[in-house]
Amino acid sequence: MSGFDLYDTTLRDGAQQEGLHLSVDDKLAVARLLDQLGVGFIEGGWPGANPKDTEFFRRARTELVLGSARLAAFGSTRRAGVRACDDPQVAALLEAQTPVVTLVGKSHVRHVTDALRTSPAENLAMVADTVAHLVAHGRTVYLDAEHFFDGYEADPAYAVEVVRVAAEAGAEAVVLCDTNGGMLPHDIERVVSATAQRTGVRLGIHCHNDTGCAVANSIAAVRAGATHVQGTVNGYGERTGNADLIAVTTNLQLKLGMPLVSDGQLAATVHVSHAVSEITNLPPFERAPYVGASAFAHKAGLHASALRVDPDLYQHIDPALVGNEMRTLVSDMAGRASIELKGRELGYDLAGRPELLARVLRRVKELEGAGWTFEAADASFDLLLHEEVQGRPAALFELESWRVRTDAEGSASALSEATLELRVEGRRQVAVGEGNGPVNALDHALRQALTPAYPRLVELELIDFRVRILDADHGTDATTRVLIDTTDGERTWTTVGVGPNIVHASWIALVDSFTFGMLRCPSRAEPVAHAAVAR
């Protein structure tokens, strides 16, 4: 939609989030993903101030090909008392060679005097000079009016003057920033309206989530006339985060009917959100609007019965529009309807099998009472269903025993070694594996034992391993729950293991992972070894 900017600052403001560390390679990968969302602008960082960002812009020139977005460099207005053309930080902005530059300038008079230690008049000149300088060099310039709303409260005339001065110097739009995040939507609407009226300048909005209203604040600003919205993917950002650009975009498009991105771009939302999570290595928030794993997950037995009738009765949008899907949760609140729906998702037709459903329900409630969780571990639940339907568990082998040993000398890194004794297709095997930890060693030993009979195991890779100590106040009797994510390059699945020993709990999840992989993945291995050992 022309005339409306979706402006992503994940790589700059988002990167200020606690726990977020991105290499230059990471930033380039994230930028490519953001482009898939259909955003108009990607703010890549602060060149000059942040060496990694200088490098990012340098490499972006040859390595980053964007289809939808334009790259923006971020920086601040010139230093007080220094000309824009003489300020090395401003020069760095130009050296980044981006089509767009976004400057942050003070618009709260107290920040000008107390934090910048300069005069209100000089600050206006800093804004005007820097904007004009960059515009003269052919850049599209945005001015982020920092602390605008607090500034408007303290001295509205000054705040508005900053806006006017930036626009007169050639800024494409002035972005009103709720830098401390303390605003509520009705006040945002009031101030944005008033500023639009007083200046006639094209306005943008940049919110933070300190009151839990960043998305609503952004929408309120748009309703009051803003035509440029800034935010981050997954709501990353300092403190409580920036406005979640995904929620803002989806709300504007699906609820307010603004055609901001194509259907395909909207449908890529969940994929991009999760892919960015993988790169940032921050666990995705399951309850995130639109993209969270739980966003369309229905638990209450009551709802499940209604959902079988018509999903629209309990969903505010069709999850497929954003690339998500409806899920039924199996839990101790599950009724037989939930089990049936879940089974259907996994490819089982359990309709008209009340005894089976009751039996599965009973097992689930018992196991969950002991600390198991199937909600996050579909693959383990699939194996449970398989066992109940087939009458016996799927098993790649019979275990006799295993042991793992980890040794370290002084401060040298430790090495783990696992030994297994088991039967594969009736034939006894002893296998050994080394690894960077007990589970990794067991993984290698198990592969050594099983790969001859199951060659496709080579494609499986463990990619994450989450441990939770349950009943922590029971000390050494605490139960440990382990979740393992495995991928075969195309599909990823999660298995669970529970018990008082973490290695044993991990072993359970590991075995389930391999079993599921061999049971469910499309090209099944030719059981070559079967012929050899049949007797």
Added chain:
Amino acid sequence: MSGFDLYDTTLRDGAQQEGLHLSVDDKLAVARLLDQLGVGFIEGGWPGANPKDTEFFRRARTELVLGSARLAAFGSTRRAGVRACDDPQVAALLEAQTPVVTLVGKSHVRHVTDALRTSPAENLAMVADTVAHLVAHGRTVYLDAEHFFDGYEADPAYAVEVVRVAAEAGAEAVVLCDTNGGMLPHDIERVVSATAQRTGVRLGIHCHNDTGCAVANSIAAVRAGATHVQGTVNGYGERTGNADLIAVTTNLQLKLGMPLVSDGQLAATVHVSHAVSEITNLPPFERAPYVGASAFAHKAGLHASALRVDPDLYQHIDPALVGNEMRTLVSDMAGRASIELKGRELGYDLAGRPELLARVLRRVKELEGAGWTFEAADASFDLLLHEEVQGRPAALFELESWRVRTDAEGSASALSEATLELRVEGRRQVAVGEGNGPVNALDHALRQALTPAYPRLVELELIDFRVRILDADHGTDATTRVLIDTTDGERTWTTVGVGPNIVHASWIALVDSFTFGMLRCPSRAEPVAHAAVAR
């Protein structure tokens, strides 16, 4: 504030969250915590429908003493075609013997016909009869008008009629529910205003966060005249969760000046939020408004310099009002100012020591580049600072070697055994420990070796252990990061360990945990063993 209800449904609607499992003991504990917040009502569950909830209400009568809140039982309107006095589910509501009962009734005509399969007129009778029946038995009754906003869109006359009928039958207030969570604030405001005007009935609001606007929606409803707000602590709930009652309350009190709770109750917010997290065993969301660990955590070097000038420049409220505190994050974005501020928080005066600050900064940047994170591990950072300030690391012992072995037979649970060789105060020791896992075994072995010299170690307990595989696409060369939480019963601290071997990374975090505990905890052990081994 009289005439305004803060209504908490953590134990009922909140409990529908994926991954949330509460025992009756848990529910009673949570109720006591919610009471500390100053909420007026605690919805304890659905007696009759949910056996755990029936039990909860039974035990609550003798075991739950509430100072601020009144207990509410939740249930649905009578079944179609059955009299309220004959409906066993309604009877169960009375048997719960709560002063308050909240009924959910359909207010969306399509739900009445398609999900309930009854007539619009019968549904109105169901609402009226059940409300009247419970009022006649002396209960304060609220009616949750389910799917109200979608229902108002589909057939406003019918939705409003449900409200009128409930009020006429004696309901204290009618709570308009955005059950599917698809609303935006301006529409909430419009519909609540219109409904208030058309009926003159006292209204409440119940929102879900599917558009990311639950908090804003709740506030918009209050501004439009609602005097009863429902929500959950930590925003728990199905799908994207219910409105976060903490954020709603704090916004109404601190931003809109509504005296809903006492200063002390507001200041208990962070404590209650975290304590409830402990009980639900769901990791707290660090970026949660007001209560999140990151909510007042400042990272950018730029901000840290300004914060040294005046915290109000970058914080929208004083964190102490909600029981939180300002934190400076140490990270590769840290400037020397951040290190100094962080050091001050930990009790170090590093002002005027630029060389030291630069040295610490350099170490932090290197370590974080290798996967270490100090942001979540204050105790490890404290030890790093201690080493830089003292010129040598704090150490309880010198390590020679360690090894851990875990064995399992068949499906029996595994046992781990660790052996250590080290020097404590110059004297060589060999120690062994058994445990439910490698880290637990090392913990026991280390205690065996150290407790004679450091008796206070008996008070330390490991309570959580978080593992993250970094660089997962590097397979077995992946780096593992381990965070350990330890408590001495009064204070809890977090240490970090990083390396390719998970047991080794855990060992590092474990050793730091004990070292920190002995270094920092108030009543230091008399070093009895020192005299014995001095030579």
